[in-house]
Amino acid sequence: MRSRHPLRIAAAALLAFATALPLAATAQAAQPTAAAGGVLYKKINSGVSPSWYTPEFERRLLASGTDGVRLPADATLPGGVTAPQAAGLVQPGIRPGQWLLTLLGSDGSDNLLGWCSANFVFKKNSTWGLGTAGHCGVVGQPVSAYVVPPPASGKLPGLYVIGKISLSRDHGIGDDFAMITISPEFSSWMNPTMPVWGGPAGVHTGDQVGEPLKHFGHGTLIGTGGTPRVGAALRWDIENGAGYSWAGAATPGDSGSGVLTLSGQAAGDLTHIVADVEGNMIGVAGTRMTKILQVAQGWTLVNGSLLPL
Missing domain, CATH: 2.40.10.10 (Trypsin-like serine proteases)
Structure with a gap:
């Protein structure tokens, strides 16, 4: 048979x-x-707002530069999974499948945090890009990702503001894509391979x-x-x-x-x-x-x- x-x-x-x-x-x-x-x-x-993601946490994140911010010790992801248990949060680099947070301004407004995933790595001349869905954010919005930095960087795993959305198409099925232009300081962290x-x-x-x-x-x-x-x-x-x-x-x-x-x-x-x-x-x-x-x-x-x- x-x-x-x-x-x-x-x-x-x-x-x-x-x-x-x-x-x-x-x-x-x-x-x-x-x-x-x-x-x-x-x-x-894509709207998800974990309880640990407070306005104060966002302010720290936006000001963190290449140091990033560690997740709170008691942080859980939707579904009750804690970061140390999450198998998809252990491979180094900024890459396809990355967990993304579009920073919408957690300042007491009605805006929810945009929780999305990355698709593929792109390049335009010497500039790196990372794709996601267009409905995950609009042009100009900063995007953070949970990143395990390459060992040679000397940095710790955590959330890093990796760039801003430079292109966003949210026109329905078959026309829904956004490009995140990666900040130059993270260029050496890019890995195009999907986990x-x-x-x-x-x-x-x-x-x-x-x-x-x-x-x-x-x-x-x-x-x-x-x-x-x-x-x-x-x-x-x-x-x-x-x-x-x-x-x-x-x-x-x-x-x-x-x-x-x-x-x-x-x-x-x-x-x-x-x-x-x-x-x-x-x-x-x-x-x-x-x-x-x-x-x-x-x-x-x-x-x-x-x-x-």
């Missing part, structure tokens, strides 16, 4: 998990941005339904601390080929995650939940890499090692 591929088994299990969860139980999503074929595409809400999976290795341009897809993100329920997940492609033709979808599961905080094919090519980012007309999650969707590179004119994708170094 021919054995079933383990990634396809995992994808089927994720789809079964996703379809069993009502959308309201997994994410507070925005209103549908598109509806076609009996499904809705709902943007994943666990390795890659990216070029840009995916195919359209095979059922193709295994994999990503690494920091969702607040099933992805807390950084969790690798596998799915299977459903569509590559959303919005005339600018968007795509796959059978998988995601929660707030996963927004912006990078998605790879089985061979390690960059498929795109993760921005939306696919729901049926009753609101049940049936998959995940995002902006294809080909569209991202059209939007990010002048920026090029930086390939990573196929080994997750």
Whole structure:
């Protein structure tokens, strides 16, 4: 008997998990941005405000420069995971899958902290960039990341303000991407390789339904601390080929995650939940890499090692 591929088994299990969860139980999503074929595409809400993230903490963070700020000793991530337990917070460098906090101004206003994930590393001439979802922030906003600095830096793990959003497109499914321009002082910390999976290795341009897809993100329920997940492609033709979808599961905080094919090519980012007309999650969707590179004119994708170094 021919054995079933383990990634396809995992994808089927994720789809079964996703379809069993009502959308309201997994994410507070925005209103549908598109509806076609009996499904809705709902943007994943990135607003999360941990109790330890106070105005005083933000002031310290914004003034910390290359020293960063340590997480409070009792800090927990949504889902109850503490930082030392989080497997996705141990690999050094600024890289795909990074846990990002968009600093919206925790000054007593109604603004929530933007909790998202990074997709891929980019470069424009000598300037480094890091991608995320467009709905994670607007142009000019500073972005911090939980970083384990390279050992040679002599710095400690913690939150660092790594740069500012220089480009943001929040136009719905297939047009949702932002670029963070990395501050020059962190250039030597950049690592283009995705944890666990390795890659990216070029840009995916195919359209095979059922193709295994994999990503690494920091969702607040099933992805807390950084969790690798596998799915299977459903569509590559959303919005005339600018968007795509796959059978998988995601929660707030996963927004912006990078998605790879089985061979390690960059498929795109993760921005939306696919729901049926009753609101049940049936998959995940995002902006294809080909569209991202059209939007990010002048920026090029930086390939990573196929080994997750």
